[in-house]
Amino acid sequence: MKSTNREKLERQGYCIVRSLFDQSMIEKIGQWCDKALENVSENHRILFKAQGCRIDISDYPDFSEIIGHEALAALFDELDLGGHVFNSGSIISKPPSNPSLYWHQDWWGWDEPLSYTDRIPQVNMMIYLAPTSPDNGCLRVIPGSHRQKHPIHEIPVAYGSLSRVENPDHPLYQSWEGEAAIAVQPGDVVVKDARLLHSAYANTSNQDRTLLSLNFNPNFSALPAGMQARIKSIFMRAWEFDGASVPNDLLMSRWSDQQREKIEHLFPACADGVPPLNFNFSPDLDLLNGAGHF
């Protein structure tokens, strides 16, 4: 029988799992994030103004403890998302007076027919380190948009210019009918289907709003070979998107034994020589109509 959280994940495209981590774990994650945040340059803040900043955790081996945490493993079991691999993770931190994030979805595999089915190709585990609300830039989502068309899908996403917030009046920064604010407490985990339309409100508070975001692919061995190859190339940071090469090349596969051993079972492994599936972040709207429509 499906768990209630699994049912919500399928229907809404997300679920909220309350109090998965205790205060001491959240404090530990907070310390690792603070250390990484010290290295963020002014230029990075300019390029990622809409996010606040976005740091690849491959450069910070401390995070092995959370990626391989037994509470997350148990959650994958409860959600029937086992056989998962890890592909990437980031720290996304919105400083005080930071504008809203643009609406987008994270999935890149829209050339593959299974992206238009109930099969969940990627989940994003989101761990916020402080209580969130619309005032400090909490997540907002369009429930159901992982499977159903929404007018936001019609608006092209120019990632570079939207990340730099060149035009704050752009419709992708605004509120849309049907949006739901996802307010959480530290220790809660938001599980999000990567295909779900989401963004975040502006942070109008005087505190940072920090999130650890981890991307996993359930039942990896059953995914098409090209998709597996792309997932592995993301994990290996061997990809280039929007003309921007990856800035740093510390790979999780080269973390020290002590760190690597906690997560090695989650590394994507697949046959060499298969061309990775093309990156396509734009769903075919004729195919994206799922079980209903807006």
Ligand SMILES: O=C(O)CCC(=O)C(=O)O
């Ligand atoms: O900042 C947030 O709350 C969400 C960020 C996010 O999901 C993204 O940048 O894709």
